[in-house]
Structure formats: C-alpha cells, structure tokens
Amino acid sequence: xxxxxxxxxxxxxxxxxxxxxxxxxxxxxxxxxxxxxxxxxxxxxxxxxxxxxxxxxxxxxxxxxxxxxxxxxxxxxxxxxxxxxxxxxxxxxxxxxxxxxxxxxxxxxxxxxxxxxxxxxxxxxxxxxxxxxxxxxxxxxxx
Numbered sequence: 615x616x617x618x619x620x621x622x623x624x625x626x627x628x629x630x631x632x633x634x635x636x637x638x639x640x641x642x643x644x645x646x647x648x649x650x651x652x653x654x655x656x657x658x659x660x661x662x663x664x665x666x667x668x669x670x671x672x673x674x675x676x677x678x679x680x681x682x683x684x685x686x687x688x689x690x691x692x693x694x695x696x697x698x699x700x701x702x703x704x705x706x707x708x709x710x711x712x713x714x715x716x717x718x719x720x721x722x723x724x725x726x727x728x729x730x731x732x733x734x735x736x737x738x739x740x741x742x743x744x745x746x747x748x749x750x751x752x753x754x755x756x757x
Contacts, residue, residue: 712749
C-alpha cells in the first residue's frame with residue numbers, strides 16, 4: 615500500500631514540476647521604482663490658494679495643466695481631482711513644489727465638437743481641464 619501512495623505522489627509531483635518548469639510565460643508588472651516615484655510625485659507639490667499665501671522665497675516656473683477625459687458617454691464623468699493631480703505631476707516634472715490653481719473647465723461633447731480637429735475632441739466625450747501656476751518654493755530655514 616505504501617508503494618502505491620509513493621508512486622502516485624511521485625507521478626503527481628513530477629507532472630506538476632514538468633508543467634511549471636516548461637512554462638515560458640514572462641510575467642510583467644508595474645513594480646518599478648520609477649513608477650512609484652511618478653505615482654506619488656503629485657503629493658510632493660503643495661497647493662496654495664493664492665500666490666500671496668506662499669510665505670517664503672519662491673520663483674515662478676510657469677503654467678501647468680492637467681486633464682481628465684471621459685472617453686464614452688457610459689464611462690465615468692471626467693473628474694476634477696484627477697485633472698488637478700495630473701497638473702501637480704506636471705509641476706513636479708518641472709522641478710516645482712507648489713501650485714496655485716487658477717481654474718478648471720468642463721468641456722462637454724457639444725463644446726468639444728466645435729473644436730473640430732482637436733485631438734481631445736476626437737477622443738473624449740467630455741473633458742475637465744485644470745490650469746495652475748507652478749512655483750519653486752524655498753524651505754523655511756530653521757534658526
């Protein structure tokens with residue numbers, strides 16, 4: 615009886631080893647250091663209500679924008695939070711650590727249709743675009 619159990623167990627383990635050993639599939643993930651730093655880059659950019667709220671020395675870098683596109687009418691509506699996050703990522707890429715949002719606009723499919731040849735008009739059912747001024751703000755010095 616022990617020999618039969620041993621033989622069955624040997625056959626099962628050998629079969630499993632052959633099946634998994636001959637598998638040539640390559641598993642790809644997004645666990646990449648760059649993906650993580652890019653993903654969290656927006657959190658390194660502080661949002662100020664107005665430029666006068668920045669209490670330390672700062673330099674104006676330029677205007678940044680972010681957008682969120684609703685591709686089909688039955689998809690989720692475009693989200694201002696996603697557009698603002700994308701603008702903060704763009705600011706980070708330009709070595710900014712602060713932004714002041716100047717406004718967001720929702721463009722509906724009717725408004726996008728008036729843009730004719732725009733890439734956004736061709737790809738989006740509706741879109742939210744947010745604009746911000748990007749700043750490089752010096753850290754306060756400790757005395």
